[in-house]
Amino acid sequence: MARITAGVGTSHVPAIGAAVDRGKTGQEYWKPLFDGYAWSRAWIGRERPDVVILVYNDHASAFSQEMIPTFALGCAESFTPADEGFGPRPVPAVPGHPDLAWHLVQSLIMDEFDLTIMNKLDVDHGLTVPMSLLFGRPEAWPVQVIPLAVNVIQYPPPTANRCWLLGEAIRRAVRGYAEGLNVQIWGTGGMSHQLQGPRAGFINTPFDLEFLDRLTGDPQALRRIPHIEYLREAGSEGIELVMWLIMRGALGDGVRELHRHYHVPASNTAVGHIVLKALS
């Protein structure tokens, strides 16, 4: 039986990817940010997950305004890094796990979560930056990945509670897979930030720290935060945090926080990172 053993939350700022790709991670501006991931890189080297279900959002790379799926699951053999307007990131193609992905499609749709099925999906910084933060710069990624793209650009994104419930359904689905895979789920995006308009540069550290605390201390409260509160308190782009709740919902009731990191700024964004172990 496959099991979800751990969850990872992390921001996915494009400038982080550029810093990795240009070898700038040791520079004064970037070093404190990357230092906070050193523990996690060692940890994941020991954990050696077989598969990561990676919850992220596309930033108008694979999806234009022509078609905007709320939840889209990557079922392909492999996912190519997207050209986001300055050439694709020089990172390896991301290997998929089509068998588990199609099992998720079957289970989740029968469990009444009507996902969009992606047989071709170019993945942008939303997916590849978390990979770089956890795995550095390998010649090939040491894990298979099932991308779960969530619309958080076109209002309204799915509710926090809907994301949580999808996470619970993913947990059930993974447990129904016969092969004994070690599966992790990552929730990415956030934390507080706003990229647009006269309020750009908005950061709300107290909100972010409380969010991190509540992932273990009071996760049920996070399900009930309405969109308007995410927009007001975390910034218009901080609403990406609903994606962390898919991760948290998939871990079950009991979790233990193994590691946490919080750093401002990466470009315009408050960077948050947490590693949670599923206890059951």
Added chain:
Amino acid sequence: MSDELNDIPGTTVFTGEMSRKGYHLNQFCMSLLNAENRARFKADERAYVEEWPMTEAQKQAVLARDWNAAIAEGGNIYFLAKLIFTDGATFPEVSSAMTGIPLDEYTAIMLAGGRSPEGLRSIKEGR
């Protein structure tokens, strides 16, 4: 609901209404993901924007790189990012332009922890 969404200072929520208004502007931005299109745009910006069924206000916002105007005309920041990258500009530079805060000052504010939410939560409630 829309009253609430319009109550956040300096923020345009990308609702269905804004999405409809900005469709062609955002699709124009999307076209800049293609290197050949970027080259044609750079060679003659006016001619390139004329190929798109945008309003004159949208075209002007693009040509003037008036980011707040582009957002008011339905542009979404993740789509406008294609134009930002085509220019070789950065988000902090564009943020400086959108906020009216000089770039060195803006950079210092971000390094010191970002712009505080105090007074930036609600227009109506003044908090």
